[in-house]
Each structure stands twice: as C-alpha cells, then as structure tokens.
Amino acid sequence: MMAADPSTAPAGKLRLDPAMVSRVRDLAARAGQPIVELARTHTTVSVERAVLRLAGLDGADREGMPWVNHLVDSVRDSCGLEHGVALPVWDALAGGGYPGLAALAADAAAGKVKFALPGADRARAARAAATAALARGFAAIDDRRAERDAMIAQTSEPPRPWIYLIVATGDIYEDIPQAQAAAREGADIIAVIRSTGQSLLDYVPEGATREGYAGTYATRENFALMRAALDDVSRELGRYVRLTNYASGLCMPEIAALAGRERLDMMLNDCMYGIIFRDINPQRTFIDQRFARQIHARAGIVINTGEDNYLTTADAVDAAHTVVVSELLNEYFAKEAGLADWQLGLGHAFEINPQVPDSFLLELAHAQLVRELFPAAPLKYMPPTKHMTGNVFAGYLLDAFFNLAGVMTGQSILLIGMMTEGIHTPFLSDRDLALENVRYVLRAAGRLSENFAPPPGGFVERRAQQVLSESAALLTEIVDQGLLTAIADGTFGVTRRPADGGRGLDGVIERAPEYFNPASEFLEGAGTSAGLSGVTGGVA
Numbered sequence: 001m002m003a004a005d006p007s008t009a010p011a012g013k014l015r016l017d018p019a020m021v022s023r024v025r026d027l028a029a030r031a032g033q034p035i036v037e038l039a040r041t042h043t044t045v046s047v048e049r050a051v052l053r054l055a056g057l058d059g060a061d062r063e064g065m066p067w068v069n070h071l072v073d074s075v076r077d078s079c080g081l082e083h084g085v086a087l088p089v090w091d092a093l094a095g096g097g098y099p100g101l102a103a104l105a106a107d108a109a110a111g112k113v114k115f116a117l118p119g120a121d122r123a124r125a126a127r128a129a130a131t132a133a134l135a136r137g138f139a140a141i142d143d144r145r146a147e148r149d150a151m152i153a154q155t156s157e158p159p160r161p162w163i164y165l166i167v168a169t170g171d172i173y174e175d176i177p178q179a180q181a182a183a184r185e186g187a188d189i190i191a192v193i194r195s196t197g198q199s200l201l202d203y204v205p206e207g208a209t210r211e212g213y214a215g216t217y218a219t220r221e222n223f224a225l226m227r228a229a230l231d232d233v234s235r236e237l238g239r240y241v242r243l244t245n246y247a248s249g250l251c252m253p254e255i256a257a258l259a260g261r262e263r264l265d266m267m268l269n270d271c272m273y274g275i276i277f278r279d280i281n282p283q284r285t286f287i288d289q290r291f292a293r294q295i296h297a298r299a300g301i302v303i304n305t306g307e308d309n310y311l312t313t314a315d316a317v318d319a320a321h322t323v324v325v326s327e328l329l330n331e332y333f334a335k336e337a338g339l340a341d342w343q344l345g346l347g348h349a350f351e352i353n354p355q356v357p358d359s360f361l362l363e364l365a366h367a368q369l370v371r372e373l374f375p376a377a378p379l380k381y382m383p384p385t386k387h388m389t390g391n392v393f394a395g396y397l398l399d400a401f402f403n404l405a406g407v408m409t410g411q412s413i414l415l416i417g418m419m420t421e422g423i424h425t426p427f428l429s430d431r432d433l434a435l436e437n438v439r440y441v442l443r444a445a446g447r448l449s450e451n452f453a454p455p456p457g458g459f460v461e462r463r464a465q466q467v468l469s470e471s472a473a474l475l476t477e478i479v480d481q482g483l484l485t486a487i488a489d490g491t492f493g494v495t496r497r498p499a500d501g502g503r504g505l506d507g508v509i510e511r512a513p514e515y516f517n518p519a520s521e522f523l524e525g526a527g528t529s530a531g532l533s534g535v536t537g538g539v540a
Contacts, residue, residue, distance in 0.1 A: 027475035028328035039290040045507040048085040050253035054137040067105035074108035078115035082512040090126040091118040130518040168193035170212035191244040199249025223262035256292035260299030270306035284504035294523035297338035308349030308382035321470035341376035349382035365463035367409040383417025395419040403441040
C-alpha cells in the first residue's frame with residue numbers, strides 16, 4: 001500500500017486540512033498584492049520625513065514643530081516630492097555650505113531656501129551624500145539591535161508566555177517608577193500607551209512630556225528615558241524587560257525610525273487599525289505601514305497587531321473569521337516587508353460574551369486555531385474588556401479564565417487584564433492583583449497545553465474548522481472586490497472607511513519614475529540580510 005502524503009495529512013490538535021491552510025494564505029497574498037503595488041508606487045510626507053530622521057535630523061522650532069516637517073514641506077512647496085526628498089535636500093546642503101540638516105531646515109522654515117531637482121552631476125553627488133548619511137543611520141540602528149542581544153545575554157530571556165502590562169499616566173517621569181515596579185512584580189513587557197489623539201497628529205512631538213490624556217506621548221526622548229529605566233531594572237532582576245510603544249497613525253514611519261534608534265523591542269503596528277478606529281486614510285496607512293515595517297525588520301522589533309479591536313465593535317462569535325482574515329493579511333504584508341515569523345505578534349482577544357453558552361469552549365477553539373495557523377509567531381492574546389460590567393469579582397474570574405485559555409492554547413504574550421477594566425484607569429493595587437492572578441494560573445497549570453487535546457470531531461475542533469472555512473469564503477470575496485472596497489464596505493469592525501476618505505490623503509504622492517529614497521537599499525530584504533540573532537529571534 002502506498003504511504004500517505006504527509007503534506008496532505010490533517011495537522012495539529014485541530015486536525016486542520018493543510019490544503020485549506022495553504023488556500024487561505026494564497027488568498028491573503030492575492031488580496032494583499034494590489035496594496036503592496038500601491039505602496040511601491042507611492043510615497044507620503046511621513047515616509048520622506050522618516051528618511052530625514054534616519055539620517056539623524058532631530059529637534060524642532062520654538063513652537064515645537066519638528067525640523068523634518070519644515071524641510072519636507074519646503075521641498076514639497078518648491079519642487080514637489082514625486083522624486084523624493086533626498087536629492088533636493090542633499091543638493092541644497094552641499095550647495096549652501098550648511099554644516100548639517102538642522103541648519104538647512106532652519107533656513108528652509110524661514111523661507112531662505114529654494115529647493116530644486118539637481119542636474120545629472122549634482123544629482124550623483126547628492127545621491128552619494130544621502131546614501132552615506134543613511135548608512136550611518138542604519139549602522140546606529142544595527143548597533144542598538146546588537147545591544148539588545150547583549151542585554152539579553154547579560155541578563156536572561158524570560159520564559160513564555162511573556163506577561164505584558166500597560167503603563168500610561170501621561171507623565172513619563174511617573175511612568176518610569178510604575179514600569180519598574182510592574183517589572184519587579186513579574187511583568188516581562190511594559191507597554192507605554194500613547195496619548196489619545198497622537199495618532200492624528202501629522203508630526204512627532206519633541207522632548208520628554210509630562211502630560212497626556214489616557215497615555216503618554218510617543219517621543220524619542222520618552223523612548224530613551226523608559227528604555228534606560230527598564231535596562232536598569234533588567235540588570236537588577238537578571239531578566240530582560242521589553243519595551244513596547246505604538247508605530248501607528250499619521251507618523252508611523254517616523255515613530256518606527258525613532259523606535260529603532262532607541263532600542264524598543266515591540267511596536268503596535270496593525271494593517272487596518274488606524275483606518276478603522278482612527279479614520280486615517282486607507283491609502284496613507286498602507287503606504288506608511290510598509291516602510292515602517294521594513295524599519296522594524298531591520299531593527300529586530302516585534303510588531304503587535306490589533307485584531308482584538310474588531311471584537312470591541314463586532315460580535316466575537318459572528319466576526320471571529322474577520323480576526324483570522326486580518327491576521328493572514330497582517331502576516332502577508334509583514335513578510336513582504338521583510339519581517340520574520342518571530343517578529344509577528346499577531347493579535348486576538350478573549351471577548352466572547354460570558355453569557356453565551358459554551359463561551360469558554362468557543363474561546364479555546366478560536367485561540368487554538370490561531371495558534372496552529374501561526375505556529376512560529378509570538379501571538380499576543382488580549383484580555384476581556386467589552387463585557388467587564390463593574391462587578392470586580394466577576395471580572396477577576398473572567399481574567400482568570402482568560403489566563404487559563406492562554407496557557408491551554410500556548411499563547412506567547414498575555415496582556416494582563418484588570419478587574420476594574422472599563423471603570424477607571426486601574427490603581428496600582430489592581431495591577432498587583434492582576435499579576436497575582438496570572439502567576440497563580442501559570443504556577444498551577446503552566447504545562448496544561450501539552451495535555452490539552454480536543455477530541456476528534458468534538459465541539460472545539462468543529463468550531464475551529466468552521467471559522468477557518470468562513471475565513472476562506474471572506475478572503476475569496478476580498479480578492480474579487482479588492483481590499484480597499486472591502487474596508488469601505490465595513491468588513492472589519494463594522495466600520496466603513498472609503499479609500500478616498502479619512503485623514504492624511506493629502507500627504508500621499510505618486511512616485512515619479514526617477515524617485516529616489518536612499519533608505520530603500522538598506523531596507524529591501526532587511527529580514528534576511530541584517531544578521532538576525534538566534535537570541536532575539538527564538539520565539540516559538
């Protein structure tokens with residue numbers, strides 16, 4: 001008798017059909033290819049500003065407007081951005097005898113510089129100078145990546161699942177002691193939530209900030225302060241504590257560049273979150289995101305995606321397949337940009353109404369499905385928020401069930417739920433109780449995953465296979481109509497966002513045939529050429 005072909009045999013605890021798994025990935029690639037082509041043929045004001053930041057341009061005028069904004073706006077007003085910002089800027093830098101980009105930007109802001117595309121000989125010189133400046137910038141990012149590996153070797157890599165905890169007071173100097181205290185209580189990842197509304201700013205604030213609404217501003221100085229503080233507590237504890245922030249909104253390429261320069265470890269970076277929940281133009285988002293993810297790939301940063309947010313506006317049972325579809329799209333876009341499997345912190349959430357019969361079994365089916373679809377990705381599992389009622393006892397129990405589901409299905413990153421979620425910004429005592437909850441579950445049931453095996457044909461397996469089948473059907477529709485149309489129709493998060501609507505479309509520019517971006521040669525294929533470390537990349 002001929003032996004069965006192992007590539008067609010059902011795989012994993014859920015016995016998923018390998019042909020169906022291959023099919024949904026192929027459909028996701030077909031749905032994503034037109035978006036990648038859009039990104040390859042267009043640029044944005046934030047992409048061009050990121051080029052200048054990668055070259056080392058920092059600082060702002062007296063009103064706080066960054067020099068990168070002044071310089072890009074001046075070039076756009078003088079000669080357009082269709083050819084990129086680099087050639088006009090480095091030509092003017094040499095022709096005007098400026099000591100650096102900041103001096104040029106100051107004169108440009110004062111209206112003292114008229115930019116133009118240089119002729120052939122001057123263009124070659126400008127191209128060489130820009131490339132040299134970017135080489136220095138990427139060398140600095142490579143050094144910071146090597147520092148991360150050295151810090152992990154000096155301390156230790158915490159076991160998974162990593163415990164992810166949020167800190168966000170608005171005041172970076174208050175965030176720091178809270179973050180260090182959380183690390184001492186067991187947190188492995190500190191996420192500094194960004195101040196509400198920063199995603200809608202078309203500039204990145206400068207300096208250390210001491211006030212923010214429901215979060216702290218993402219700035220280079222704030223990144224540096226928190227990274228240094230977490231390095232101190234990492235040495236104290238003998239384990240490396242990771243730092244997370246947000247590369248999203250209208251400035252995601254710039255924030256990605258700053259994160260690479262200041263050795264952040266993870267960045268929230270989802271393919272559709274800004275479109276759906278912040279009404280940022282879809283074209284702007286996808287173009288910015290590709291460049292941001294290329295930077296993340298080079299810097300060795302893990303991205304966290306935001307599929308959990310769909311379930312705050314859509315039903316977690318009915319819309320479960322939209323989460324899987326978004327994860328597959330995020331995977332395709334991320335890998336195309338150079339990110340490796342170990343950098344794909346794909347998101348999902350424990351958001352089924354606890355009043356639904358078999359709600360915990362449904363959660364297990366969804367979580368196990370995602371785990372098996374992305375076996376090498378450091379999945380980020382989000383706690384219940386939508387159905388937290390104010391009953392702190394029920395909330396604490398629900399968080400324990402979330403922790404248990406995470407352990408049973410082998411999730412990589414557990415964001416710690418708070419029993420007072422949805423009532424107020426959690427007290428420090430709430431955080432301590434939340435950490436105590438997850439410590440108990442990990443201690444009591446940490447090896448449950450190896451003993452969790454849904455029976456063939458049982459409820460969990462049938463539900464997982466149903467969601468996968470619904471995902472394939474939805475992806476087929478998206479391929480037929482186009483992803484931008486699907487987003488406009490409210491496919492994700494039941495929110496309609498047309499391709500020509502939202503904020504930031506005026507910052508999108510179609511590239512000329514001679515477009516030049518000196519960062520491209522350092523970023524294309526970064527996932528395979530940047531000397532990936534086994535220490536940083538060993539996420540299972």
